[in-house]
Amino acid sequence: MVRLTDRREFKAKVLAVDAQSDVAVIQIDATKLPTVKLGDSSRVRVGEQVLTIGSPDRFQNTITAGIVSATSRTLPDGSNFPFFQTDVSVNPDNSGGPLFNRASEVIGISRPRCDRSCKPSARYPRAVLASRYRT
Numbered sequence: 001m002v003r004l005t006d007r008r009e010f011k012a013k014v015l016a017v018d019a020q021s022d023v024a025v026i027q028i029d030a031t032k033l034p035t036v037k038l039g040d041s042s043r044v045r046v047g048e049q050v051l052t053i054g055s056p057d058r059f060q061n062t063i064t065a066g067i068v069s070a071t072s073r074t075l076p077d078g079s080n081f082p083f084f085q086t087d088v089s090v091n092p093d094n095s096g097g098p099l100f101n102r103a104s105e106v107i108g109i110s111r112p113r114c115d116r117s118c119k120p121s122a123r124y125p126r127a128v129l130a131s132r133y134r135t
Helices: 126-133
Strands: 013-018 023-027 049-054 062-074 080-086 098-100 105-111 121-125
Touching: 049 105
Parallel strands: none
Antiparallel strands: 013 023, 049 062, 049 098, 062 080, 080 121, 098 105, 105 121
């Protein structure tokens, strides 16, 4: 079930699931929804300012800002894992919100990734996720 800030609720159809990023693509049958412009996540650089919008603990429309501190990491097996590491605060209930660049374009999806101190936060680049979900 998907609940919008205007209190409308919709049944959702799962189109794709990515176990590695713990992200799913869903579809709802709705009209008059707001839209956002998709940015080029491959152009994101360390030091860039970003912000995320979400609804932690069912509160509406929280916005947090920060900077990108990394754009990928090398895993212990030597493979490269693409994500944006930022200092933007993300609560576990706020996962899945858009990550915006300074041009108000969506460049990723927010998802908390906790270590002992619950930092840093991982943001999955839009381009990486989009390539996994193309139909």
